[in-house]
Amino acid sequence: MSSPLIVRERERPSGAPPLSQAQLPERTVQDSLVFATVPLGSDGAIRDLYRSFLGTVRVGRLMEDMDLFSVWTCRAFLLYPPGYFPLIVTAYVDEFELTPFLPQPDQDIRLRGRVTWTGKTTLEAEVRMEQLKGEDWRVLTKAFFVLAARTLHNEPMEVNRLRPTTPAEEKIVAAGNQRRQRRFELADDRSLLQAPTSEEYAMLHSNYLATLAGGDLSPACLPETPRRAGCERLSESRLTTTVFAHPIDRNMYNTVFGGYIMRMAQELSSANTYLLCNETPILRYISYIAFRRPIKIGTLMILHSMMTYTEGNFEQLQVCVEVMEPKTGETVTTNVFYLTYQTASLAPLVFPDSYSGRWSSLLTSPVLIASFAAVVYVLG
Template structure:
C-alpha cells in the first residue's frame, strides 16, 4: 500500500510539473500596428502566479492569461483609487487604439505533446470545450488591457456569435488572436480568432472565430462606467468598428422582435397551424407502427414505437410535415437531456465568480452529447456555429447548476439548408447535410441564499455525417438520415420558431446574406 501511495504522489507531482512547464513555454506577445511603443507591456510573457487554486482545472493557456492579468493589477495601480500614491499614478487615457490591447497567443499543439494532451478528445480530435474556455479568457484579457489603468469589473454580457469555419486540427501549431473591434460608453465588442501559425493577420482567415460583448462596471457602485474610446487608425480598424456598429443594431433589432416581445410572423403562424393540421390528420388515419431503430434511422430518441410522417406534396405542407421519404418525427421534449453539476471554488474566475468559459464548456458538451444521441450511433456530429450565448446573471460558488439541452429545430426543406465555400482543409458538414438547432438553459439553485434563477441560455447549430459504420449500413451519402422534431404545445412551437430563425440566420451569415428579415 505504501508503494502504491508513493507511486500516486510521484504521478501527481509529475502532472503538476508538466502543466507548469507547458504554461511557462507559452509564447505570449502583442502585435502593434505601426507603433510598437503603444503595445501594452502587461501582455508580454511572464511567470505570474500559477499556483492559485483559481487556476486548477484550467488549461495552461487560461492559467497564463489570468496570471498576466493578476500581475498587471499589482504592477499598475488604479489612479482613481484614493490609496494610490500620487507619485506613481498613471495618466488616464480618454482614448486608445486596438493595438494597445491586442493579444496574440500561441497554441503549439503540434510541437508541445504535453499541451496537446490537454486538448485531445475521445475521437483523437480537439476538445472544443477547452477552446471555448481559452477564447473567453483571451477576450477577457483584451478588454482588461483596454480599460487599464482602471481596475474595473468586466462582465461578459454575451457571446454574440461563434463560427467554426474548419475542423480544428490537433496536429498543427495554432494561434489565438484577440482584438477590440468596437466600444460604446460602457460596452465593448471583442473578436477572438483561432488561426494557423503564419496565417494572414486578417480576421477573415480563421479556423474558428467568436465575438464577445463585455460591459464595464464600477467595482464600488456596481453600475456601468465609461471606458476609453476606441481609435480606428487604419482601414481595417475602421471596417471592424463599422461592423461592430452594425452588430449592435442587429442585436437591438433582434431583441425588439424576439418572441418574448412580439408574436410570430404570419408565415410562422401558418407553419404552426400546419403542424396542428398534420397532427389532426395523423390521428384520423391508420399508420404503420415503426418499432425500434433500423440502419437508416438510428436516433436514440425514437422509442419503441413512433408514427412516421406521411408523404407530403410540397409547399408549406412539406415544410411542416416532413420530407417526402417519410422520416419519423419526435417531440421537442423527447430530445431533452440534463446534467447537474456543483460549483466548487476551483471553477472560479479572477473575480471570484464561476468562470464563464467553464459554463460554456459544460453547456457545449451536453449539447454535443444530446446531438449525438439525436442523430444516433451511425453519425458523427460536428459543431457548425453558436448563436447568442447570453449571460443573464453571475453564478456564485456553491451553486447547483442544472443544464437542460433539447433539439428545438431540424431543417426539413431544401430551402432551409445551405453550404459553405470550399477549402483545402477538412470542413464540418455544411447545412446542406442533416443538422439540428440546439438550445441549452442553465438553471442555478443556490440553497445557501435560498434562490433559483436562469443564468445562461446557449444556442448551438450542429451538423452530422455518416461515419464508417453508418456508410456501410445505410448506403452512400454525406447526410445522416434521421428524425425531425415537431412541437406539441404552444411553448414548444415558440421554441421551434426561435430555433428556425437562428438556424436560417446561420445559413444566411455563412452565405453573406442579410439577416434582418429573419426575425
C-alpha cells in the same frame, strides 16, 4: 495570497473620483492586437487536455480559451493612470462562427485578438483561432465578445474611446456599430408575445403532417396515430446535467468563469445531438450567448439542452442554464445558448407537443432563425 489584479485595484488613491472617458487617452485597433499559442503540437500534456475520445479537438475547450483571451485583449487596449485598473467580465458573445477547417489535434493553434468597438463602459473584442496549413494561417473559429469594465466593488468603469486611424479600421468600427444595433434588436424582440402568422401556422402544420405514418387520421384517433420513423417530440429531445459550481472555476468576483459555462453548454448540446442523430455532429455556429446574471460558487448549475429545429442535416439546439440555491430551492435562468450543428445524415424532424413548445421553441426570435437559415444556405 492576494491576486495582483485585486492589489492594483485597491491601490487607487482613497477618495479619488472615477475617471470619465474624456479623461482617458484614445486608443486604436492596433493598440489592442495580441497573440497567444495553444501548444497542441509541441506539448503532449496540453494536447491530452484538448483531445476528445474520437481523437479530435474538444471545441468546448477552445471556446473556453477564447473567452479568457478576450479579457486579455481588452487588457492590452485599456490604458489608465497608475492606481486605476478595471476588472473585465463577459456580458455577451455574438457571432461565434466555426469555419469548414476543422482543428488538427497535433498542430499548434494561434489566438489573435483585437478590440473592434467601445461604448462608455463596455468593449467588443474579436478573437480568432488559427492553425497553420502549409505557409498560410487558416481561421478555425471567430467570435465577438462583449465585455464590461467594473471596479472591485462591481461598479461600472468607463473605458478608453476607440479611434480609427485608417480606412480599414473605420470599416472595423462601423461593423462593430452594426453588431451593437443587432444586439439591441435581439434584446427588444417581442415575437413570443405576438400571435403566430398564417405562414407560421402553415409551417407547423406541415411539419406535424410529416410526422404521421398514416392510419386513421380522425380527431378521435390522432393521439394514437403512429409516428413516422425519424421523428422526435420536443419533450423527448432533451438532455439535462447538474453540477456544483466549484471554486476552481471561479473568476475575480468569486463567481463562475464564463468560458467554463460555454464549454459545459457546448459539450452537453454535442452529446444531445449525438444521441438523437446517432452520429458525431460538427458544431458550425453559435447564434446567441447571453449572460443574464453571475453564478455564485456553491450553487447548483442545471443545464437543459433541447433540439428545437432541424432542416436537412442541420440541427439547432437551445441550452438553458439554471442555478438553484440548495438551501432555499430558488431557481433562476442565468444563461441561454443557441448552437447549430451539422451531421452527415438527415436530422430527425422534431415536433412540439404543447402550444408553448410550438412558439417558444420552434419559432424562436426571427434574428436567430435568420442566422440558422444563413448557416444552412452557406454550408448546406
